[in-house]
Amino acid sequence: MARRSLGRWLALLLLGGIGLAPSAPRAQTLTAVLEAEVVTLDPHFTTAYISRTFGYMVFDTLFGMxxxxxxxxxxxxxxxxxxxxxxxxxxxxxxxxxxxxxxxxxxxxxxxxxxxxxxxxxxxxxxxxxxxxxxxxxxxxxxxxxxxxxxxxxxxxxxxxxxxxxxxxxxxRTPGTERITEIIGSGPFMYRREDHRPGDRMLLRRNPRYNSRPEPNDLFAGGKPVRIEALELRVVPDGLTAANAIQAGEVDYMQYAPFDLLPRLERDRRVRVLGFTGLDTFTGHYRTNAATGPFSDPAIRRVLLRLVDQAEVMAAFGLSSQYQRTCPAIFVCGGPYETAVGSEVARDPSIEAARAALRATSYNGEPVIVMVANDLEAARISSEVLANRMRQAGFNVDMQVMDWASLLARRTRRDGWHVFGVHAIGIDLQSPITNPFVAFTCSGIPASGYHCNERLTALFDAFTKAPDQAARMRLIEEMQRLIYSEVITLPWGQFAQPALHRANLRNLVPSAIPVFWNVEK
Known part of the structure; x- marks a missing residue:
């Protein structure tokens, strides 16, 4: 008896049953590993993507996209x-x-x-x-x-x-600068503090009172019927460990499948690799600093237009063509404001052309600091590719490697950096008002790279007052010409970060922002 009890305890521990309040039956519990741990539960307090994902599970919205x-x-x-x-x-x-x-x-x-x-x-x-x-x-x-x-x-x-x-x-009524201390929404899943073990896992239970809309689901719109009893969010920082857990049947869903494991995972019949398109893809950008050093001169920044080769960046990722594409649109390809206007000079990158363009500027060999985030794969690869091409074109490159948190802290300074690679999801980038790479121009906010173009801010204001899509599109084209001309930001490619799930999941909503209504197990 003692031996059987010990074996049962070990089995419960492996399945995650120790330390939480009694959970739903395992057969009706979907276990997911998301991009990060949900730390901030207040859905208004932060722009962190993981808090938005939590928000869609527990809360609801007046309208849905x-x-x-x-x-x-x-x-x-x-x-x-x-x-x-x-x-x-x-x-x-x-x-x-x-x-x-x-x-x-x-x-x-x-x-x-x-x-x-x-x-x-x-x-x-x-x-x-x-x-x-x-x-x-x-x-x-x-x-x-x-x-x-x-x-x-x-x-x-x-x-x-x-x-x-x-x-x-x-x-x-809690001030927006303070976090709410009680998590009560009206969404399809319910949060309980006793079901949350920070640093390990969180259990969200099906909301039996949820009043789902009658029409079929369409991403964040329409009906959101919950067909599982609970959603368990596990904290597994290592991608290889999470991928192995899915293959072993210990986890049902993984938000970000590691790029280097995709060929192996695509051959495994027990799992499915879920690719994305359009607004569910990520677009990478090179963010430039207009406040200091050689990049305060727009002519020197414009050399990047002849230097950045999106195809080379995408090739460095090692992704197959189904997961990546080149894209000149500042407001993403596959979105409502896709256009190539203004990108003409960036369409034929050439080291030789960049070298000649650099010689025609006032550049005198000053160091150009390229920040490299070593804990974000896409940011690291894109910055390394840029640094290498800049050296070939004649820039005196100082490549400084740091973690993402340190990079964000450095970015708040007006000096000490000139350019870095970053990426964001199309849902946020599709509109000039929500696109963080351009929306803060003339604001003095560090995210702006200290760029200021008064004409661009006037176009933003006009965009919010435009009466229809056609009028907004005309404004978008003018914005994009200015953004390229000033090199406020420069795209380096568009790619999908595929998700991974067990083959037995049915009716999973394909979304880069994971949602777990509609899905059956």
């Missing part, structure tokens, strides 16, 4: 707009409940929008155009604008981080 990028009603049942476009009245669906069983009210949503908006690029734009936002009754509220704003629904349904997630009013 479908796969085409169109906002669709989610918590909202209906809305009306005045002829002048300045007054918007929204009515919530009946039967929406918080996880504690209390009804969702319009006052909750108004308080949530007021807390979220200042912390979001799009939300802040909407807030600046707003005269008032007030609850009318338990299920409806009115947004009154003081000036034209053409992206009301796009803002309320944005998937950019941080997302416009709804909270109970008593929690939404």
């Amino acid at each position: 479908d796969r085409s990028g169109t906002p669709r009603p989610q918590m909202v049942e209906s809305w009306t707009t005045s002829p002048d476009g300045l007054t918007w009245r929204f009515t919530l669906r009946e039967g929406l409940l918080w996880h504690d069983g209390t009804p969702v009210t319009a006052a909750d949503c108004v308080a949530s929008l007021r807390r979220w908006a200042p912390r979001s690029a799009l939300g802040a734009r909407l807030l600046a155009a707003t005269a008032s936002i007030e609850a009318n009754d338990a299920r409806s509220f009115t947004l009154t604008l003081k000036e034209s704003y053409g992206l009301v629904l796009e803002t309320l349904g944005t998937a950019a981080s941080p997302g416009p997630f709804m909270l109970p009013e008593r929690l939404a």
Whole structure:
């Protein structure tokens, strides 16, 4: 008996049953390894992608973005707009409940929008155009604008981080600079503190009160039926360990499959490699610093236009063609604002042409610091490729290697760096208002690289007031010409970071932001 008890204890330990509150049956629990541990549970507090993923599981939104990028009603049942476009009245669906069983009210949503908006690029734009936002009754509220704003629904349904997630009013009154201390949403999964072991795992249980929409699911829009009893998020920092766990059947889903293991994983019939396209792919950029040294001269920055070879960067990743592509669009290929306008000079990279262009500038051999993040594979490879090509073109390159946290800290300085490689997901990059590589120009915020082009900021303002897609597209083209001309940022390629899952999962929503409604095990 003692020996059988010890064996049972070891089995429970391997399956993760020790240390959490009693869980759902293992057969109905989906175990996932995400990009990182969920540390910040407040969905408004941070732009971290992992907190956005947690947000979609536990909270809900007024509108949800479908796969085409169109906002669709989610918590909202209906809305009306005045002829002048300045007054918007929204009515919530009946039967929406918080996880504690209390009804969702319009006052909750108004308080949530007021807390979220200042912390979001799009939300802040909407807030600046707003005269008032007030609850009318338990299920409806009115947004009154003081000036034209053409992206009301796009803002309320944005998937950019941080997302416009709804909270109970008593929690939404917490200042945005402080984290909420109680995690209660109205989304498809429920969080309980006793189910969370920081540094190890978190168990999210199916919300039995969730009022799913009746129409079929379309990414963050439509119905979100939960067909599993629980979602277990395990912390497994090592990619090889997580991939081996999936192959062994100990884990069901892995958000980022290691690039170097893809050929082996694609041959394993027990698992499926899930590639992505369009807004679910990542686009890499070289971020430049306009505040100091030789790169304060736009002519010297423009040498990069003749130097950066997207095909060479992508080849250095070792990815097959199905997972990568070259892309000149600042606002991503496969998105609503894809265009090649302005990129003409960057289409035929050449070391010789770059060398000649550099000789024609005022460059006098000053050191150019290329920062390399050694703990992010794509950022490291892209920066190393750039540093090598810059040396060949005649730059005096000082390649400084550090971890990503140190790189971000260095980036806040006006000096001590000139360029580095980074990447972000298309969902955030698709709009000039949410694209962090260009949105902060003239702001003085370190993320801007201390660039300032007043014409570009005027185009951003015009974009939010444009009446339709055609007008916005004309503005996008002018923006892109300016961005390329000033080399505010420069794309180095677009790629998918494939996910990995067990072959027995059915109806998994294909999304680079992992969501676990609809899936069956």
